[in-house]
Amino acid sequence: MTLIKALLYLGAYVTTWSITTGGGSVPTAQNVRWKSLDFKTILTWTVEKSEYTYTVQYFDGENGDWITAQDCIDISEVECDLTKELMPLDRNYEADIKTESDQSDYGMDYDFPHTYSPKFNPYRESNISVLEFSLMDVNESTVILNITHPLTSIIKRQKQQTLKDILQTDLKYKISYYKSGSTGKREKIFDSSTPEMSGLDPGQSYCFMVAAFIPSRPKATQHGAWSAPQCRQGDTHVLQDLSLGAWVGIIFILITVLIIFITTTVLCCRRNQRRHKSLQTSQSLVLR
The missing domain is CATH 2.60.40.10 (Immunoglobulins)
Known part of the structure; x- marks a missing residue:
């Protein structure tokens, strides 16, 4: 009986071993x-x-x-x-x-x-999604950004937590901004979710982007995703925002229009002179 039990256990062990190792059959x-x-x-x-x-x-x-x-x-x-x-x-x-x-x-x-x-x-290490924000003009050189925080999947005391609820003072806000039509960008970091951007050139149009910034994290996960840009409309004339290529095109068109105008004027003058001379000749023949 003992021998039979031992053989059964041996058979079970061999079967198990073949399943777990043979041909990688257990995924x-x-x-x-x-x-x-x-x-x-x-x-x-x-x-x-x-x-x-x-x-x-x-x-x-x-x-x-x-x-x-x-x-x-x-x-x-x-x-x-x-x-x-x-x-x-x-x-x-x-x-x-x-x-x-x-x-x-x-x-x-x-x-x-x-x-x-x-x-x-x-x-x-959790990735941080895009922050939504709106712009509010204070004066010609100052604008306030109102940043809202996304809801997370964390619930405490039956309340769904926001990003700010979890990160608290560790959460900062990085603002990237540039003049409309320019490639040069500047960045500033703020503690407040309503940062005031001052010192802007009066009358100029500016564009802003926002990202969550957590300096206490490892460098690879400090940044949240950047928002889409939102632009503040300036008071300047639209021509001031044109690029060099656009200005060259405008000048070329103006010169072309001027040449056409001068050419047309000269031709009309010559035609009128010929008509006037022809009329004088006709009158002279009639008088004779």
């Missing part, structure tokens, strides 16, 4: 990546199509245990939304994607393959 998560925008954080991976499922666990580097993500147990998808799990935000998290199957088919319990993610800190 393992590959290309594990973190995708995060405005603190909505999703773990993604690729895998060969099969009947296997996947369970995701995460570890925050401070607590001693791996925690199973409640929405990512025995899933067939190749992504796991960990936004609600990764709290607090300012920690270095690591995830484990474990291949799962009905282990009873093999007569014994054994551990399927695991794939570990790179470490990720949502607070310091």
Whole structure:
């Protein structure tokens, strides 16, 4: 009896070993990546199509245990939304994607393959989306930008948090501006979400772009996405904003028009002189 049991266990072990190693038949998560925008954080991976499922666990580097993500147990998808799990935000998290199957088919319990993610800190690495803003003129040389903050996927005390709620004083605002029609850009950094841009040339048209700026982050993730430019209409005449090529074209047209005018005037004068001379000749013949 003991021999039969030993043979059964040996057969189960050989079967398990052949499944987990032979020909790579058990699919393992590959290309594990973190995708995060405005603190909505999703773990993604690729895998060969099969009947296997996947369970995701995460570890925050401070607590001693791996925690199973409640929405990512025995899933067939190749992504796991960990936004609600990764709290607090300012920690270095690591995830484990474990291949799962009905282990009873093999007569014994054994551990399927695991794939570990790179470490990720949502607070310091989540990408920041575009900030919306509007312009308000104060006077000819000053304009105020009113910046609004996008909502995030983080909820605290039943309130959806804005970007400012999460980053607080770490959030700065980088303003890029330039004269309309010019290629030279300047940049300024402000603490306030209503920065006042003063010292502008009176009457000139200016364009502005805004981006979130978090100097406490690593350099690669300090900048949010730049907004589309918004322009303040100046009081200057439209001709003052024309480029050199446009001025050359205008001058060429004016010279052409002037030449045509002078040529037409000369021809008309000559025709009138001929007509007048012909009339005088006719009158002279009649008098004779």
